Amino acid sequence: MSELQLEESRVKEAKEAKAQILDMESLNNPAAMKLYRRLDGILILVLFTFLTLGIQIQFTLTAGDWDYWVDWKDRRWWPLVTPLTLLMPIGAFTYGIWQRVRLPIMATALTTLLCLVAWGSHYLNFYKFTYFPLTFVFPATYIGVGILLDCALVMTRSLVVSAFIGAGLFGALVYPLNWPLIAAYRTAVEFNGTLLSLADLMGYEYIRTTTPEYLRIIESSTLRTFGGSVVPLTAVFAGFVSIVVYAIFLWVGSYVNKLVTFAKRIM
Amino acid sequence: MGVRATKHIMMAVKKMRSRLGLAWVVLSALVLFSGDVLAHGERAQLASMRMRTVHWFDTQVTPLQAKVGDTVTLTGKFIPSVYWPETLPSIAAMAFLNVGVPGPTFLRVHSEVNGVPMMRSTAFPLGKVYEYKVVMRARIPGRYHVHPLINVENAGSLIGKGTWLEIDKADTDAPFVNNATVLTGETVDLETYGLGGVIGWHLVWIAMGVAWLLFWLVRKELFIPRFMRIRALGADRANELLTKKDFVVSAMFFTLTLTIILTGYLWAEWKYPLTIPLQTGKVGVLGLDVPDGNLKIEVDSASYKLDGRSLTMHAKMTNNGERPLRIDEFITANIRFINPKVAEGKIVEGEEMVARNGLTVSVDVINPGETKDVVIVASDTLWEQYRMTGLIQDPDSRFAGLLFYGDDQGKRYYQEVGGSILPSYF
Amino acid sequence: MAQTRTANDVAVGSRESFGSKTAGHFKRNRIAWGFGALVLAVGAGLRLYMGMMAFSTGTDYYAPEFQTYWMPLLYGEIIVLTLFTVAVSVYMWMTRETDASKIGPELELSRYWKLLGIFTVMGLWAATVAITSVESDAAWHQVTIRDTDFTPTHIIIFYFSLPFLTAMLIPTFIWAHTRLPAYMNKVSLPFLAVVVGILMIMPNYGFNEWGHTFFYAEELFAAPIHWGFVLLGWSLFFFVPLVVQLFTYMGRSIAQVTALRTRQMV
Numbered sequence: 001m002s003e004l005q006l007e008e009s010r011v012k013e014a015k016e017a018k019a020q021i022l023d024m025e026s027l028n029n030p031a032a033m034k035l036y037r038r039l040d041g042i043l044i045l046v047l048f049t050f051l052t053l054g055i056q057i058q059f060t061l062t063a064g065d066w067d068y069w070v071d072w073k074d075r076r077w078w079p080l081v082t083p084l085t086l087l088m089p090i091g092a093f094t095y096g097i098w099q100r101v102r103l104p105i106m107a108t109a110l111t112t113l114l115c116l117v118a119w120g121s122h123y124l125n126f127y128k129f130t131y132f133p134l135t136f137v138f139p140a141t142y143i144g145v146g147i148l149l150d151c152a153l154v155m156t157r158s159l160v161v162s163a164f165i166g167a168g169l170f171g172a173l174v175y176p177l178n179w180p181l182i183a184a185y186r187t188a189v190e191f192n193g194t195l196l197s198l199a200d201l202m203g204y205e206y207i208r209t210t211t212p213e214y215l216r217i218i219e220s221s222t223l224r225t226f227g228g229s230v231v232p233l234t235a236v237f238a239g240f241v242s243i244v245v246y247a248i249f250l251w252v253g254s255y256v257n258k259l260v261t262f263a264k265r266i267m
Numbered sequence: 268m269g270v271r272a273t274k275h276i277m278m279a280v281k282k283m284r285s286r287l288g289l290a291w292v293v294l295s296a297l298v299l300f301s302g303d304v305l306a307h308g309e310r311a312q313l314a315s316m317r318m319r320t321v322h323w324f325d326t327q328v329t330p331l332q333a334k335v336g337d338t339v340t341l342t343g344k345f346i347p348s349v350y351w352p353e354t355l356p357s358i359a360a361m362a363f364l365n366v367g368v369p370g371p372t373f374l375r376v377h378s379e380v381n382g383v384p385m386m387r388s389t390a391f392p393l394g395k396v397y398e399y400k401v402v403m404r405a406r407i408p409g410r411y412h413v414h415p416l417i418n419v420e421n422a423g424s425l426i427g428k429g430t431w432l433e434i435d436k437a438d439t440d441a442p443f444v445n446n447a448t449v450l451t452g453e454t455v456d457l458e459t460y461g462l463g464g465v466i467g468w469h470l471v472w473i474a475m476g477v478a479w480l481l482f483w484l485v486r487k488e489l490f491i492p493r494f495m496r497i498r499a500l501g502a503d504r505a506n507e508l509l510t511k512k513d514f515v516v517s518a519m520f521f522t523l524t525l526t527i528i529l530t531g532y533l534w535a536e537w538k539y540p541l542t543i544p545l546q547t548g549k550v551g552v553l554g555l556d557v558p559d560g561n562l563k564i565e566v567d568s569a570s571y572k573l574d575g576r577s578l579t580m581h582a583k584m585t586n587n588g589e590r591p592l593r594i595d596e597f598i599t600a601n602i603r604f605i606n607p608k609v610a611e612g613k614i615v616e617g618e619e620m621v622a623r624n625g626l627t628v629s630v631d632v633i634n635p636g637e638t639k640d641v642v643i644v645a646s647d648t649l650w651e652q653y654r655m656t657g658l659i660q661d662p663d664s665r666f667a668g669l670l671f672y673g674d675d676q677g678k679r680y681y682q683e684v685g686g687s688i689l690p691s692y693f
Numbered sequence: 694m695a696q697t698r699t700a701n702d703v704a705v706g707s708r709e710s711f712g713s714k715t716a717g718h719f720k721r722n723r724i725a726w727g728f729g730a731l732v733l734a735v736g737a738g739l740r741l742y743m744g745m746m747a748f749s750t751g752t753d754y755y756a757p758e759f760q761t762y763w764m765p766l767l768y769g770e771i772i773v774l775t776l777f778t779v780a781v782s783v784y785m786w787m788t789r790e791t792d793a794s795k796i797g798p799e800l801e802l803s804r805y806w807k808l809l810g811i812f813t814v815m816g817l818w819a820a821t822v823a824i825t826s827v828e829s830d831a832a833w834h835q836v837t838i839r840d841t842d843f844t845p846t847h848i849i850i851f852y853f854s855l856p857f858l859t860a861m862l863i864p865t866f867i868w869a870h871t872r873l874p875a876y877m878n879k880v881s882l883p884f885l886a887v888v889v890g891i892l893m894i895m896p897n898y899g900f901n902e903w904g905h906t907f908f909y910a911e912e913l914f915a916a917p918i919h920w921g922f923v924l925l926g927w928s929l930f931f932f933v934p935l936v937v938q939l940f941t942y943m944g945r946s947i948a949q950v951t952a953l954r955t956r957q958m959v
Contacts, residue, residue, distance in 0.1 A: 147521075192384035
């Protein structure tokens with residue numbers, strides 16, 4: 001019985017080896033290469049469109065509020081929450097794509113797709129549908145830190161080392177990367193005798209019926225800042241959290257990646 | 268005209284109908300309804316909850332017709348009920364004065380409660396009177412149902428009654444402007460301010476991201492060839508697929524990206540040297556005492572007809588004041604039941620949810636020093652329309668409302684009444 | 694081995710000229726073009742309907758307009774999608790093929806292109822949903838008062854946009870497992886994970902509405918009550934092993950067909 005099984009698996013292996021030789025030969029066949037390239041184009045379209053939905057669901061339901069409104073992009077929570085949530089799918093996808101085809105693209109792809117879909121979505125849903133001005137609802141960008149993570153992966157050729165360098169930078173640099181976008185809205189204004197930033201003023205003026213002021217998860221802490229170093233301290237911590245989250249999701253990705261198997265028919 | 272021609276025309280018409288007709292019908296239906304914008308939600312909550320949360324009264328919106336850019340003022344008063352449900356997070360903990368409109372169709376330029384500006388979150392201790400004022404500037408033309416509203420943390424939005432408001436286009440075609448003067452003295456239009464920079468920086472990063480993706484994805488050998496080669500090489504030698512060019516380009520991208528991030532940061536620091544963090548916090552506001560005119564009210568019992576439209580209340584009332592008092596109005600769940608015999612209640616233009624003949628009181632006058640058993644019946648179709656009969660489905664059958672009364676000198680008093688309420692089956 | 698080749702030569706599709714079906718993804722794949730255009734038109738139509746009707750007739754569940762303009766849409770969506778899914782799935786199953794040896798290499802390859810065609814349509818729909826639907830729900834609920842579980846944006850995203858993806862995925866899953874030799878008579882686990890994950894988003898509506906109605910009154914889009922959707926969205930992680938399966942079997946199919954063809958030409 002066991003010998004028969006052994007024989008069977010040996011035949012199977014030999015067949016697979018032979019097929020793999022044929023596979024490799026096809027790489028020298030221009031007709032095959034033409035079809036492979038056609039498949040590349042289609043697959044990029046399929047993969048990227050599905051990734052668009054994936055990253056949109058992931059991001060909007062875990063960090064969306066910080067991304068929708070300019071008066072949510074604070075120094076303590078937004079730079080911490082956003083890299084943390086983005087690195088989940090980035091880690092899971094990077095593992096498989098790196099292991100199977102050695103392409104360091106997932107961080108850039110996901111952040112770029114997120115940026116494009118966020119612009120489309122904020123334009124349609126917040127600007128057109130619910131009348132907010134774009135100045136109040138423009139999305140943040142994470143493409144820069146995505147590129148850093150991918151570059152770190154190519155240069156170190158190691159998922160583990162890039163987790164430290166790349167994911168660390170990914171988490172730490174979200175705030176400076178976006179500062180040129182949001183700094184304008186942090187200029188001070190006096191309103192009814194109270195100091196507000198322009199972002200706060202917009203949050204007050206552009207009525208959000210079911211988004212009250214207290215709902216904002218911003219700046220909440222003991223207010224102790226040790227000389228005002230809120231941003232650098234958050235950056236370092238965000239970098240640390242990012243490394244951990246990215247590592248965990250690489251590990252998740254390694255398990256997902258193993259599931260190329262088939263089960264016997266259920267029915 | 269021959270049969271053939273008729274057939275031809277019929278077919279052409281049919282064809283056209285199938286292509287354009289449906290679209291046309293749908294579009295015209297859309298256009299018909301697109302101007303009329305509701306902002307509701309007031310009928311959704313449990314009847315008992317609507318009666319025992321916030322009593323809104325004297326709500327007024329002026330003017331009822333305005334143009335884009337014009338100022339509209341929303342004023343009124345409210346009392347948070349002392350019968351506030353235990354299961355509901357309290358308005359005395361964290362709340363925010365808001366407006367029920369469909370998005371920023373209006374710009375809120377000022378809001379206050381008892382004279383305190385309401386940009387921040389606050390809290391409203393129960394049983395006190397709060398007078399609010401919200402000044403808005405019309406921003407988007409349309410017909411809107413505007414409601415005063417209080418967001419209560421973890422309890423949701425408690426909505427006052429709505430008033431229809433007509434906003435027409437502005438006389439000029441110029442775009443809506445929302446100017447603000449920052450502390451440096453510069454005046455900026457918040458509708459467009461800073462957007463150029465935002466879009467510019469986004470384009471830079473999108474270009475960088477797309478360039479990186481193009482570098483990796485536009486190759487002679489991509490997915491399947493790379494997959495096959497890695498499978499043949501084995502995991503240990505898979506890195507052989509990465510070329511020197513890949514490394515060099517990555518290093519360049521890495522350096523360039525860091526440079527752009529740094530440049531952007533320094534540019535922003537140079538362009539906007541004076542910035543502050545987002546501002547948040549909570550302000551306190553003192554409530555006013557309820558002007559009860561020294562009338563002591565003890566509710567003995569209350570009931571509502573299961574198949575009808577009325578609430579009946581039996582109460583013992585003692586007038587400890589110096590003037591005779593007459594009951595003229597009862598408000599619960601935003602519905603005003605007015606006693607037509609007294610009819611002191613002022614009805615403002617455009618006001619809804621008013622039962623002009625909705626209140627019957629068994630006693631005409633309660634003189635100073637008198638104690639009387641009073642039967643009050645509040646009855647109107649509004650009771651049904653606003654789903655108050657659903658009280659039977661509520662897990663906590665208690666009610667509350669505001670009773671208004673006045674003296675012979677025209678002075679107006681009110682206080683909250685409430686208690687247990689029973690359904691009457693017949 | 695020689696026998697197999699003879700069998701392949703007489704199998705269906707092997708005599709079709711190379712480059713017709715096998716080559717035609719964008720050129721001749723009617724599914725990708727026709728169905729894709731229809732899908733995008735439906736998406737655009739619904740978005741237009743929502744944009745124009747939501748604020749005018751959709752803010753009060755208890756108003757007669759709501760019952761006229763939104764509830765029939767909800768019932769219609771549920772009926773259409775259920776019928777579509779069941780009918781197409783049953784058809785795919787009833788017309789299933791069980792003998793892999795009857796499928797020639799060229800026919801097999803043409804079916805891979807067809808599979809990619811269907812996935813392109815699903816991808817276009819996924820992107821449409823991502824741009825038009827997902828955050829419309831956020832925008833809507835952050836400016837209006839929730840007074841029903843069937844708000845206009847829910848009627849569109851929960852009862853059409855996302856289920857439509859499932860409505861396409863399930864028949865595709867059945868089709869792939871009954872038409873592609875590599876998938877026949879077994880079950881691809883990553884494919885199953887993608888389908889089940891996206892399918893399970895719908896039962897998760899129950900959790901979402903239960904929570905929104907009874908326990909969570911704030912309109913915070915990043916609230917934990919929504920994380921069930923995120924978790925199920927992670928089923929898209931299984932796209933990577935699914936694609937790896939495609940690399941393996943479609944790659945092999947291309948290698949075989951082109952080798953065969955080159956040999957014939959020589």
